[in-house]
Amino acid sequence: MEIFNNEKVYDFMGKRIPFLGLSAILLIASIFFLTTKGLNFGIDFAGGTIVQVKYDQKAPIDKIRDVLNDTEYKGSSITEFGSPQEVVIRITGSSSNLKNDIGDQMHKILDSTGNFEVRRVDMVGPKVGGELREKGIMALGLSLFVILIYVSFRFEWRFAVASILALAHDITIAMGAISLFSVEVNLDILAAILTLLGYSLNDTIIVFDRVREGIQSSKETELSSVVNESVSRTLSRTTLTSLTTFFVVVTLFAFGGEIIHGFAFTLVVGIIVGTYSSIFIAASFLVQLKFSVTNFRAKEADKLKRQKEKEKMRAMYEKGTV
Template sequence: MEIFKSTKIYNFMGSRLPFLGLSSILFIASIVLLVTKGLNFGIDFAGGTIVQVKYEQKAPISDIREVLKKKPAYSNAIISKFGSDEEVVIRLSGSSSDLSTDISDKITKVLAPTGKFEIRRVDIVGPKVGGELREKGIMALTLSILVILVYVSFRFEWRFAIASILALIHDITIAMGAISLFSVEVNLDILAALLTLLGYSLNDTIIVFDRIREGIQTSKETLIEKIVNESVTKTLSRTTLTSLTTFFVVVTLFAFGGEIIHGFAFTLVVGIIVGTYSSIFIAASFLVQLKFSITSFRAKEAEKVKRQKEKERMRAMYEKGTV
């Protein structure tokens, strides 16, 4: 199925500077947000206690706040709705022995004056464990990017690798900027979403780069901009259809999946939009900006073919006993 006619070549590289400018603004704004506002780390990374409570009637949030403020151990509690008017989540920073010992029974006694309810979930993470999870999460992202750099360098030319890594950093940073802007709680689900975006964005970028490499090898064109325009145009329908299909699924998850996966779905929604935009307008633009040389690339490819043929010739001579 073709959304865009493959016979028409779109001049993506002719508009690369405005798109790079837009990406620079978004990237810098995301960095500023991450530095000034930071991320809203959940208990997975910051440590603390989460108690999910379901009332038989509409949850009296103001009453819950009042009774918790009277208890020093719970005075720092943050109360918010969870999906419906009847359910709330109580977040307590830290997880001292006072909070972690029979927390369910203690909360039940404290909240008894607020109405009939049941405690549906209690999650406790110590600050040390949260810190370790945060460090390992950062390490996972860093190692993923390094492995991708090695993989793309092995499969393509080094400028392709640098361009793909710059595009991935661009995508992840803007997604994290959106997470910071909307104060999405960062937990293990968000980390999983960011790692998913790395793979998703890389897949789109590799498909575009593979078509560019194919165009360089088969075309007589010497201008990298024209080959990039042809290659991106050929993959445009595929990229659009894949992204739209994934986007609709993730939006459905965000709308109907419930409060638990809102952060995960939100991160994927932002990431898919940014990743699709990046694979069409940004990744190949980085390649052009890095002064990729078609002549040099073709010479290297010709040398590889020559060496391969020489190996095959020597092997054939060896098998015939002439060497």
């Protein structure tokens, strides 16, 4: 199935400066939100306790807040969760006395607010949350490092640098959106970010593969022309793949419930940004890094020549002539 005419070559690189400018604006805005507003860490990373409560009728959030303000749980965050009957109470810090069941305590404290049941109690200590946060950052850093090594071996080093820059571009903008909309950052969000790394890298590798093939088969000597040709050939595939994934993730975001809301939101933003960067940004970085088509072809020709010489020597050895 083709959305775009594969025979037509679009001038992506001729417009790379405006697209790079747009990306620069998005990156600056994302960094601004991350440094000023920060991330809304959930209990997985910040430590604390979550109590999920379901009422028989609409949850009296104001009354719950007033009751809790007279207890040791003063200042707890109370938000609607999925339906008007259900709320989540987020308590900073964990219970100092593990012998006490927080679920039982909540039953006693909130008894005057109506008929309800405690559906879930999650507790993470501050030390454990800090360790999870450190390991999450380490996992992200190691992923980028391994990707850099992999792409360096598979392609030329400029391809690796361009792909890492594109991935950093995607992650930063996605994190900026998470900060802007105060999405709670937990292990699900970390999983979504790592998923986006793989998704965006896959798209970028396909584009770079086609660029490498284009360099070897095309008569063009300008990288911009080869990139335009290569990206145009993969445009239908990239668009169809992204749209298919996008519709699934939007469905999860709309109907999946509050539990996977943050995960789905991160994927929605990431797919949009990842598709945009695969088409307009990744190859633009390659052009900006002054990749030389002529030098690459010379290296490939020299590599092919040495390979043929080795095969010739092996054949002579097998025949006993060496």
